[in-house]
Amino acid sequence: MSLLEIEKLSLNIGRIPILKDVDLTLDAGEVMGLVGESGSGKSMTAMAVMQLLPSVAKAMGRVRFDGIDILAAPEAAMCKLRGNEIGMVFQEPMTALNPVKTIGEQVAEGIRWHTGATRTDAEDHARKILDRVGLPEKSFPLSRYPHELSGGQRQRVVIAIACALRPKLLIADEPTTALDVVLQAQILDLLRDLVDENRMGLLLISHDLAVVTEMSDRVTVMRHGEVMETGETASTLSAQEHPYTRQLAQASMHVPARARIRGAEQPAHDLLKVEAVTRDYPGRRASLFRKPEPMRAVDDVSFSMKEGQSTALVGRSGCGKSTLARMILALDQPTGGAIHFMGEKLTSRDEAMLKPARRNMQVVFQDPYGSFNPRHKVERLVAEPLHTLEKQPQGAERRELVARALHEVGLKPADMDKYPHEFSGGQRQRLSIARAIITRPKLVVADEPVSALDVSIRAQILDLFADLNQRLGIAYLFITHDLSVARAITDDVMVMHDGRIVERGRTSDVLDNPQSEAARALVSASPDLRRAIAKKLQEQG
Amino acid sequence: MTAYITKRLLIALVTILVASVIVFSMLEIVPGDPARVMLGMNATPEALQALRDQMGLDQPLLVRYFDWIGQLLVFDFGKSYTYNIPVRDLIAERVVVSLPLAIMALALSTLIAIPVGIFSAERRGRMADTLSMGAAQIGVAVPNFWFALLLVYVFAVWLRLVPAGGFPGWGAGAWPALKALILPAIALALPQAAILSRVTRSAMLDVLGEDYIRTARAKGMPRNVVLWHHALRNALIPVLTILGLQFAFLLAGTIIIENVFYLPGLGRLVFQAITQRDLIVVEGVVMLLVAVVVLVNLLVDLSYAVVDPRLRTSR
Numbered sequence: 001m002s003l004l005e006i007e008k009l010s011l012n013i014g015r016i017p018i019l020k021d022v023d024l025t026l027d028a029g030e031v032m033g034l035v036g037e038s039g040s041g042k043s044m045t046a047m048a049v050m051q052l053l054p055s056v057a058k059a060m061g062r063v064r065f066d067g068i069d070i071l072a073a074p075e076a077a078m079c080k081l082r083g084n085e086i087g088m089v090f091q092e093p094m095t096a097l098n099p100v101k102t103i104g105e106q107v108a109e110g111i112r113w114h115t116g117a118t119r120t121d122a123e124d125h126a127r128k129i130l131d132r133v134g135l136p137e138k139s140f141p142l143s144r145y146p147h148e149l150s151g152g153q154r155q156r157v158v159i160a161i162a163c164a165l166r167p168k169l170l171i172a173d174e175p176t177t178a179l180d181v182v183l184q185a186q187i188l189d190l191l192r193d194l195v196d197e198n199r200m201g202l203l204l205i206s207h208d209l210a211v212v213t214e215m216s217d218r219v220t221v222m223r224h225g226e227v228m229e230t231g232e233t234a235s236t237l238s239a240q241e242h243p244y245t246r247q248l249a250q251a252s253m254h255v256p257a258r259a260r261i262r263g264a265e266q267p268a269h270d271l272l273k274v275e276a277v278t279r280d281y282p283g284r285r286a287s288l289f290r291k292p293e294p295m296r297a298v299d300d301v302s303f304s305m306k307e308g309q310s311t312a313l314v315g316r317s318g319c320g321k322s323t324l325a326r327m328i329l330a331l332d333q334p335t336g337g338a339i340h341f342m343g344e345k346l347t348s349r350d351e352a353m354l355k356p357a358r359r360n361m362q363v364v365f366q367d368p369y370g371s372f373n374p375r376h377k378v379e380r381l382v383a384e385p386l387h388t389l390e391k392q393p394q395g396a397e398r399r400e401l402v403a404r405a406l407h408e409v410g411l412k413p414a415d416m417d418k419y420p421h422e423f424s425g426g427q428r429q430r431l432s433i434a435r436a437i438i439t440r441p442k443l444v445v446a447d448e449p450v451s452a453l454d455v456s457i458r459a460q461i462l463d464l465f466a467d468l469n470q471r472l473g474i475a476y477l478f479i480t481h482d483l484s485v486a487r488a489i490t491d492d493v494m495v496m497h498d499g500r501i502v503e504r505g506r507t508s509d510v511l512d513n514p515q516s517e518a519a520r521a522l523v524s525a526s527p528d529l530r531r532a533i534a535k536k537l538q539e540q541g
Numbered sequence: 542m543t544a545y546i547t548k549r550l551l552i553a554l555v556t557i558l559v560a561s562v563i564v565f566s567m568l569e570i571v572p573g574d575p576a577r578v579m580l581g582m583n584a585t586p587e588a589l590q591a592l593r594d595q596m597g598l599d600q601p602l603l604v605r606y607f608d609w610i611g612q613l614l615v616f617d618f619g620k621s622y623t624y625n626i627p628v629r630d631l632i633a634e635r636v637v638v639s640l641p642l643a644i645m646a647l648a649l650s651t652l653i654a655i656p657v658g659i660f661s662a663e664r665r666g667r668m669a670d671t672l673s674m675g676a677a678q679i680g681v682a683v684p685n686f687w688f689a690l691l692l693v694y695v696f697a698v699w700l701r702l703v704p705a706g707g708f709p710g711w712g713a714g715a716w717p718a719l720k721a722l723i724l725p726a727i728a729l730a731l732p733q734a735a736i737l738s739r740v741t742r743s744a745m746l747d748v749l750g751e752d753y754i755r756t757a758r759a760k761g762m763p764r765n766v767v768l769w770h771h772a773l774r775n776a777l778i779p780v781l782t783i784l785g786l787q788f789a790f791l792l793a794g795t796i797i798i799e800n801v802f803y804l805p806g807l808g809r810l811v812f813q814a815i816t817q818r819d820l821i822v823v824e825g826v827v828m829l830l831v832a833v834v835v836l837v838n839l840l841v842d843l844s845y846a847v848v849d850p851r852l853r854t855s856r
Contacts, residue, residue, distance in 0.1 A: 052758055082760065090759075092752055
């Protein structure tokens with residue numbers, strides 16, 4: 001008998017089927033990877049095991065955990081299992097902890113609830129488990145509040161809560177998706193160690209095939225609420241017998257075709273020139289009477305970009321990438337240094353003088369939904385940058401321009417009368433690209449433009465970026481912590497660390513042979529599907 | 542934390558200062574001679590001059606302002622011209638009615654509203670939620686004087702449990718005085734409770750959708766435990782904000798209820814002073830109310846920091 005046995009689990013919300021005949025088994029000490037794109041039912045499967053489904057959801061079939069029929073278990077019995085026998089780690093560490101309770105209270109709470117331990121005993125226990133997950137007492141006393149911790153540290157607290165009572169089963173739902181690659185590697189290491197120490201079963205849910213391949217003994221591939229394929233990790237992913245598995249694997253390794261590698265015919269003048277740029281933020285005030293020490297987010301950064309050049313700016317979260325991008329877009333003023341764009345100085349100029357620069361410089365953000373006003377139609381949203389033109393097109397002319405931009409990103413001109421919610425995530429990102437190119441800019445700054453997208457959509461959007469670069473000669477500054485994106489569509493890469501650019505060069509050179517410590521850390525922590533499959537093949541024979 | 546408190550204190554002081562300038566200017570913007578406005582067209586020149594002397598109207602503006610502020614600091618609000626007694630005594634007489642009434646009404650509304658709000662948030666969309674929110678809707682819509690009259694009819698006229706109106710004074714003993722305040726407190730509290738329960742419900746619903754509620758549930762704690770231990774404290778901030786606003790209203794905005802129950806409260810005092818154009822009384826009471834409102838808001842701001850640790854480390 002396995003630790004967890006899911007048999008023919010089906011789940012409906014209203015009349016909509018969410019899961020159809022899902023089968024899955026997991027043994028003690030085993031890691032099962034559950035992969036699939038968004039909406040495939042991965043999280044719902046996990047929530048069904050926890051019995052934390054929305055009240056309108058109806059589950060059928062059989063879920064047995066350690067011999068207990070979970071779907072039939074009364075709520076009181078489930079409360080005994082949750083947090084005690086089954087622990088769960090969630091995707092978003094920034095919001096997973098209660099902001100008004102200390103981390104000590106939050107870890108000790110579950111311990112007290114299940115064991116009936118006294119406050120002091122529970123706190124001792126909490127202290128031990130926090131030490132274990134890498135939050136030592138010296139820097140992380142129990143009295144810390146979540147807002148005093150970074151994302152990676154908060155995720156460690158969540159893991160401590162989930163693992164405090166040595167559960168038999170740990171469910172981790174996209175535990176590292178919100179973290180940068182270096183933190184991701186650390187958290188995955190921690191999870192793997194905890195599994196080995198306690199012989200836990202781990203159900204690891206992820207959309208990232210490389211992560212799942214690295215971590216799991218077996219994988220289950222889901223799509224549209226159904227299991228497509230399940231089997232040993234190495235054989236499943238090396239053979240890729242199921243067409244959907246193959247499609248996922250290919251999409252995750254997708255590199256857009258880029259005919260022209262730039263070099264010889266480079267124009268002599270610079271499109272963008274950043275000179276010794278520095279940005280300080282006011283630090284936290286320690287005393288009423290002393291001025292706080294400023295925090296330096298960007299430290300003496302200089303670089304230049306040519307027309308049509310595609311450059312990646314990579315680095316861990318908090319390294320200053322986005323601050324630098326905001327200054328290039330003239331949305332923020334540097335504390336020191338200067339930025340020139342098309343020969344014009346951007347820094348310390350007023351908004352009217354910046355207008356010509358703004359029309360040649362556009363931006364694509366990470367969250368395609370958050371960057372659109374939901375009450376406006378596509379025509380208005382995509383036409384927005386047109387106000388930077390000298391003569392603003394109206395009526396038919398404006399619709400003409402919007403239609404052309406939509407066509408260029410692979411959408412239909414008829415889409416301009418729709419609202420953003422009528423589009424899928426990938427289509428929305430196409431909309432934001434259409435908005436960015438409508439003024440025929442020379443430079444597009446893209447801040448993590450594909451990290452919120454599923455792998456197959458992501459491959460399409462990367463193709464679109466590559467295509468627009470070739471056809472329209474747009475230069476890109478790609479800000480990302482994902483090296484596979486950098487590798488796929490950029491010529492050059494700059495590695496940023498603690499506000500400084502620590503390494504730069506041709507993308508393939510830097511990523512294949514990183515010199516600086518920061519670049520080496522990024523490269524070695526980055527999950528790579530090919531490497532992961534090769535390693536698994538060795539392990540599993 | 543000290544930075545936060547200092548900042549809040551400074552803001553409160555500046556607010557009072559600005560308010561004092563505005564209240565003081567009130568006398569100045571009244572067209573013509575304030576003394577004549579107060580005394581009416583038929584006043585004798587002697588009476589006018591006497592009032593001018595009393596109010597110091599012949600002195601320069603700034604001198605008068607600073608004199609006035611200086612007096613306020615020692616709780617000297619001047620002398621009422623209609624009652625011919627110090628405004629301070631007038632206020633003191635009324636505060637002993639209005640303050641207990643406001644506190645009783647606020648306590649009652651909080652005791653009703655917060656449990657009802659939590660209760661309906663927990664049973665969102667179910668019968669109990671629909672019923673209690675429907676009742677709250679009625680509570681918001683029904684005018685409180687009508688409700689007050691209904692209370693008088695049932696409890697005073699019909700059941701004869703409490704007096705229909707008037708205030709015997711605290712000298713008559715605590716119980717008779719409290720008894721006279723019970724009906725007005727209920728009449729004031731119910732509409733406030735209706736608003737507050739809706740705010741509590743929506744704040745709770747927002748919080749119950751948060752990720753950390755799911756984390757707490759995944760620890761194995763039952764729904765109702767999570768509700769009290771994790772959700773309530775996070776939902777308190779909007780509730781505290783409304784509570785602060787309601788207290789200010791209950792202290793002076795209760796003129797209709799005071800009239801229904803013949804209570805000699807602050808609201809009636811201001812109303813009478815305005816109709817009698819007794820600007821000195823108006824000035825004094827308004828200043829006092831400003832100070833109380835600012836103080837209550839200061840307490841609310843400080844309680845935010847008690848509830849939410851993130852505010853303690855503000856820059």
